[in-house]
Amino acid sequence: MMRNSGNTARGRTARRALVATLMLTTTIGAGTAMAPAAQAQAAQAVDFRIPAGPLSQALAAFGRQSGLQVTYLAASAAGKTSPGLTGRATRDEALARLLSSSGLVYSFPNAGTVAIGAAGSPGVQGSTEGTTVLDIIDVTGGRSYGGLGSLASPDAKYEVAQSVEFLSERQIERFRGSSVGDFLKGMPGVLTGDNRNSGAIDVNVRGMQGFGRVPVVVDGTQQQNTVYRGYSGVASRNYVDPDFIGGVVVEKGPSAGVYGVGATGGIVRMETINADDIIVGDKAWGVRVKGSLMTNTASPPPVGTPGGYATTGFGRYRTGCDWNCVIQTVPTEPITGSAYGMDRPATLLPTSGAGSVSFAARNDTVEFVAGYSRRKNGNYFAGTNGRTPEVTITETTEITPAAPPRIPVDRVTEYTTISLNALNRYRGGEEVLNTSQDNTSYLAKAKLELDGGHVFDASFMRYESNFGEMMPSVILRFDGATQAELSDVAVNTYRAGYKYDPENPWIDFKANVWMTDTETHIRTPYAFSFSNGTTLDVPQGYWDVAKRYGTDAVNTSTFETAAGKVEVAAGGSYIYETIAPPSGVVNIDSNDRLASRDGWRQEASGFVASTWNPTQWLKFDSSLRYTWTESYDNGSNYGSTLHNHEVNDGFAPIIAVTIEPIQGIEFYARYAEAIRAPSLFESTTGFSFNVDPLTAVKPEHAKNTEFGFNVLRDDVLTAGDKLRLKISHFDNKVDDYLTRTNYPAVTVRNIPGARFVGWEGNIGYDVGWAFAELSGTYYDQIEFCAYETGGQLACRPAGVQNGYAQLHVPPKKSGTVTAGVRFLDGDLEVGGRLTYMGDRGTTTTNADTGGYTTVINWDKYTLVDLFASYKVNEHVTVDAAVDNLTDAYYMDALTLGLMPSPGRTIRASLTAKF
Numbered sequence: 018m019m020r021n022s023g024n025t026a027r028g029r030t031a032r033r034a035l036v037a038t039l040m041l042t043t044t045i046g047a048g049t050a051m052a053p054a055a056q057a058q059a060a061q062a063v064d065f066r067i068p069a070g071p072l073s074q075a076l077a078a079f080g081r082q083s084g085l086q087v088t089y090l091a092a093s094a095a096g097k098t099s100p101g102l103t104g105r106a107t108r109d110e111a112l113a114r115l116l117s118s119s120g121l122v123y124s125f126p127n128a129g130t131v132a133i134g135a136a137g138s139p140g141v142q143g144s145t146e147g148t149t150v151l152d153i154i155d156v157t158g159g160r161s162y163g164g165l166g167s168l169a170s171p172d173a174k175y176e177v178a179q180s181v182e183f184l185s186e187r188q189i190e191r192f193r194g195s196s197v198g199d200f201l202k203g204m205p206g207v208l209t210g211d212n213r214n215s216g217a218i219d220v221n222v223r224g225m226q227g228f229g230r231v232p233v234v235v236d237g238t239q240q241q242n243t244v245y246r247g248y249s250g251v252a253s254r255n256y257v258d259p260d261f262i263g264g265v266v267v268e269k270g271p272s273a274g275v276y277g278v279g280a281t282g283g284i285v286r287m288e289t290i291n292a293d294d295i296i297v298g299d300k301a302w303g304v305r306v307k308g309s310l311m312t313n314t315a316s317p318p319p320v321g322t323p324g325g326y327a328t329t330g331f332g333r334y335r336t337g338c339d340w341n342c343v344i345q346t347v348p349t350e351p352i353t354g355s356a357y358g359m360d361r362p363a364t365l366l367p368t369s370g371a372g373s374v375s376f377a378a379r380n381d382t383v384e385f386v387a388g389y390s391r392r393k394n395g396n397y398f399a400g401t402n403g404r405t406p407e408v409t410i411t412e413t414t415e416i417t418p419a420a421p422p423r424i425p426v427d428r429v430t431e432y433t434t435i436s437l438n439a440l441n442r443y444r445g446g447e448e449v450l451n452t453s454q455d456n457t458s459y460l461a462k463a464k465l466e467l468d469g470g471h472v473f474d475a476s477f478m479r480y481e482s483n484f485g486e487m488m489p490s491v492i493l494r495f496d497g498a499t500q501a502e503l504s505d506v507a508v509n510t511y512r513a514g515y516k517y518d519p520e521n522p523w524i525d526f527k528a529n530v531w532m533t534d535t536e537t538h539i540r541t542p543y544a545f546s547f548s549n550g551t552t553l554d555v556p557q558g559y560w561d562v563a564k565r566y567g568t569d570a571v572n573t574s575t576f577e578t579a580a581g582k583v584e585v586a587a588g589g590s591y592i593y594e595t596i597a598p599p600s601g602v603v604n605i606d607s608n609d610r611l612a613s614r615d616g617w618r619q620e621a622s623g624f625v626a627s628t629w630n631p632t633q634w635l636k637f638d639s640s641l642r643y644t645w646t647e648s649y650d651n652g653s654n655y656g657s658t659l660h661n662h663e664v665n666d667g668f669a670p671i672i673a674v675t676i677e678p679i680q681g682i683e684f685y686a687r688y689a690e691a692i693r694a695p696s697l698f699e700s701t702t703g704f705s706f707n708v709d710p711l712t713a714v715k716p717e718h719a720k721n722t723e724f725g726f727n728v729l730r731d732d733v734l735t736a737g738d739k740l741r742l743k744i745s746h747f748d749n750k751v752d753d754y755l756t757r758t759n760y761p762a763v764t765v766r767n768i769p770g771a772r773f774v775g776w777e778g779n780i781g782y783d784v785g786w787a788f789a790e791l792s793g794t795y796y797d798q799i800e801f802c803a804y805e806t807g808g809q810l811a812c813r814p815a816g817v818q819n820g821y822a823q824l825h826v827p828p829k830k831s832g833t834v835t836a837g838v839r840f841l842d843g844d845l846e847v848g849g850r851l852t853y854m855g856d857r858g859t860t861t862t863n864a865d866t867g868g869y870t871t872v873i874n875w876d877k878y879t880l881v882d883l884f885a886s887y888k889v890n891e892h893v894t895v896d897a898a899v900d901n902l903t904d905a906y907y908m909d910a911l912t913l914g915l916m917p918s919p920g921r922t923i924r925a926s927l928t929a930k931f
Contacts, residue, residue, distance in 0.1 A: 225282025
């Protein structure tokens with residue numbers, strides 16, 4: 018295991034002591050051989066991945082990867098570049114390579130420190146005079162993603178036998194967008210479901226989504242909650258504030274890590290901001306202030322305000338016809354839609370905003386972070402360019418009453434056919450109701466680092482959101498879109514952790530204990546007015562309290578053997594979760610509708626994972642996980658007194674091999690399994706389906722195969738450039754796939770299987786002053802196999818009758834191109850992103866999927882986004898962006914409701930650190 022002490026409290030203490038004592042140690046060794054410990058350190062071989070570029074960045078990467086403290090005068094590295102280094106080398110060889118064109122030299126004053134400077138300067142090789150060093154200011158470091166592990170770097174995806182993605186805080190800010198889930202867009206194979214009609218994120222990875230298939234882990238905690246969405250199924254929601262997220266790693270497919278329990282689709286791991294994100298340089302404390310403005314929104318109108326084109330009132334009753342007459346064609350008045358919502362604000366007028374303030378302090382042993390964030394966005398407006406809805410009126414249908422029997426005059430009806438040329442109800446440029454957000458977040462983190470490698474830390478987060486949403490079936494039917502009362506959610510997260518990392522390669526131990534408490538109150542009105550004068554009004558949408566209690570522990574050992582380097586990680590986790598109505602609230606209303614589920618679930622898992630490098634060009638990864646799950650429904654099945662009680666377990670292995678015949682070019686193959694037992698939502702009775710306690714279900718069993726190749730090369734076309742390439746083929750096969758189905762009854766059942774097969778690619782090129790990256794996903798096959806009415810097995814891409822599976826089918830083709838240029842030594846960056854989303858991977862109709870599931874088939878679309886960032890100095894950064902430059906009218910892929918996405922929106926933000 019390689020340690021980076023550059024950012025720790027001990028490391029900072031060492032740097033301060035170094036100013037006074039470095040020359041004492043180096044003078045003793047100047048002009049002589051290094052001390053034995055330093056010699057041993059320099060001779061150890063390390064796997065380096067250091068891109069060409071500015072020398073200061075190369076030395077920072079060297080420090081992180083070598084575990085050494087690097088000291089030098091900032092002026093000595095200014096304006097110098099390094100050719101970089103990729104491959105296995107000793108620290109001596111690496112330094113010689115990195116400094117080859119700089120004119121600088123180095124020395125090892127002790128086993129943990131390297132000093133760099135001009136030949137003859139104090140403290141480095143060739144020095145013959147001087148006894149003190151002043152103003153040694155620059156050290157290794159930068160943002161450390163300790164909680165996200167080795168995958169938290171831009172190059173990680175090109176170095177592993179798995180498809181992964183990484184987002185830095187800068188990338189999150191660049192594509193922050195209008196809705197919470199927008200910052201996750203642009204990654205191949207990764208989508209967010211129902212992004213516009215909620216205040217949460219529901220991640221889809223290669224067609225797998227919901228019910229814990231893609232756990233979202235924030236600082237080691239989880240709080241996913243599944244809510245009912247009417248005839249459009251369900252949404253598995255995670256509530257996060259991107260303003261407090263410092264980095265994101267997405268693993269596609271089963272994960273070998275401690276948080277990979279149930280991850281049949283993948284896993285999303287997020288880390289909140291830390292002191293390095295707030296404090297400038299090596300100061301003891303700092304304050305970060307962020308403010309942003311956004312256009313293209315309006316404050317939500319009063320509850321009940323209609324929008325878009327209505328769907329009622331289009332038929333007219335007619336009398337006065339003679340017996341056996343023909344109903345004559347009668348013109349109908351044009352339908353203009355709602356009188357509200359067409360007053361879109363000026364393009365450059367700020368209409369929403371956000372702000373946050375964060376404070377951090379640290380000394381030799383303690384680090385503390387506190388933050389407050391507030392974001393208030395109104396309803397956004399749709400774009401105007403594209404297939405916007407227009408009403409087409411077909412005049413009255415000719416009807417000839419039959420005789421005999423003859424139809425009485427007062428029962429002859431005039432029918433007018435009203436149709437829209439597009440699926441959506443909202444007009445181009447119209448305010449899209451129920452898309453506002455009013456979010457408040459609090460963050461507090463503390464860390465205590467003691468001698469001997471002991472680290473204790475604790476954190477608290479609170480997320481509050483008042484957000485607009487509408488039951489998709491209400492938009493689709495009857496009175497169409499209506500402004501609803503805002504829903505609200507509150508999430509409290511508590512966490513405490515311990516880490517023990519002594520100077521011992523056998524021990525790197527981490528443990529966590531945590532709790533999340535989520536209260537979700539969806540106030541969506543479920544109200545319809547029918548033509549016969551009757552109404553259906555269920556004002557209470559959904560209200561529950563979901564709690565999770567978790568703990569996990571893992572130890573990693575690294576050692577060299579005669580057969581090569583070996584790393585072994587072993588650990589386990591346990592989660593207990595409950596869901597129930599709030600205290601004092603009756604669970605079942607008079608209509609037995611939309612009631613909170615009531616039950617508990619526990620899950621324990623243990624795993625062991627290893628990495629073996631028998632040679633420099635060959636690597637094996639493997640793991641084995643055992644998972645045991647139990648759930649219990651406190652409520653009884655409708656019409657029964659039995660309570661559903663489920664117990665499941667299973668094993669899931671992973672094995673991968675990587676071959677690197679040429680340095681920087683790898684070929685890999687990976688086979689990975691994952692076990693997902695029914696979630697708490699799937700194990701308890703509610704309005705969307707009843708669980709059957711007499712029919713046991715089995716865990717969902719993913720068996721994924723992936724093969725591909727990686728290219729990570731520098732100096733390809735010109736000195737200092739970087740070429741990155743990853744091509745992969747995936748075959749995600751899920752046996753005993755869990756979904757709602759109507760055979761033999763409407764409940765959650767295992768179907769024989771689901772399968773997603775396709776290709777994914779990513780290529781990037783960076784020449785320093787300019788960069789470009791292209792990525793995309795293509796599905797060869799999407800298939801669900803299920804037993805249907807009559808007991809017949811049917812395999813088809815259209816989903817499962819009355820099921821949820823079809824709601825998660827991604828576009829058959831999608832791709833993203835991002836490019837930009839850098840000016841002013843990289844302080845100014847300007848670029849853009851082109852996104853293409855094709856049609857859903859299969860044509861799915863409501864006739865295919867049964868009457869209980871309504872599927873939205875969006876039109877394919879292309880978006881153009883622009884971005885710019887200017888680092889004024891080390892304290893101030895200004896960002897600007899234009900989302901949807903062409904003002905396209907479109908619906909997001911995986912949307913559940915008939916809601917267009919935001920039109921042209923301009924964003925600007927300023928970040929200041931003091």
